[in-house]
Amino acid sequence: GQSLEQPSEVTAVEGAIVQINCTYQTSGFYGLSWYQQHDGGAPTFLSYNALDGLEETGRFSSFLSRSDSYGYLLLQELQMKDSASYFCAVSLSNSNSGYALNFGKGTSLLVTP
């Protein structure tokens, strides 16, 4: 089966750094993605790791260790607008073109003044 674990809630102060961890167990693995979703809105892509290491995109960075089945999303210089839910997702092999995503339960991040 497939399972992804991430903390349900995280609170941090504006300007701080926060790390959201994700561990996964899957029978097939092609990469780990991170998506942001504001309340009632569409998920938007943040970052993707197919290989071990760190990927940096502006204030957001994502890390993957395939041997540990572990990854994290790092958010720096937190802003109030970063308050949202963050989902890690595993890319799964699909018999059709394109890879389906299996999402974790999401981490609700609250940024306080």
Next chain:
Amino acid sequence: GAVVSQHPSRVICKSGTSVKIECRSLDFQATTMFWYRQFPKQSLMLMATSNEGSKATYEQGVEKDKFLINHASLTLSTLTVTSAHPEDSSFYICSATIPTDSSKNIQYFGAGTRLSVL
């Protein structure tokens, strides 16, 4: 950037009626689209993979006769919830990938449809 449009954004219907939700890729052709369901404060659950010109692939536990998917063109997939009941009330979201840019498996999501069945 890639834009996916989903319509309607919200629908309220009576129990027993059918509801059709449209998902369109506006500036790219999508051979594959995905349909998800999301309950409040919970994760996105993949319901099915929609492929242009062929039958959709449904995830385990998803009734294909209940949730009809049609992908008649490279820019449009529809999800029809047939004979809707209150337990079908949920947030339905579609997504699409750009076939020529699959290296990061980025999925572009529609804004979602909030279905309320009375």
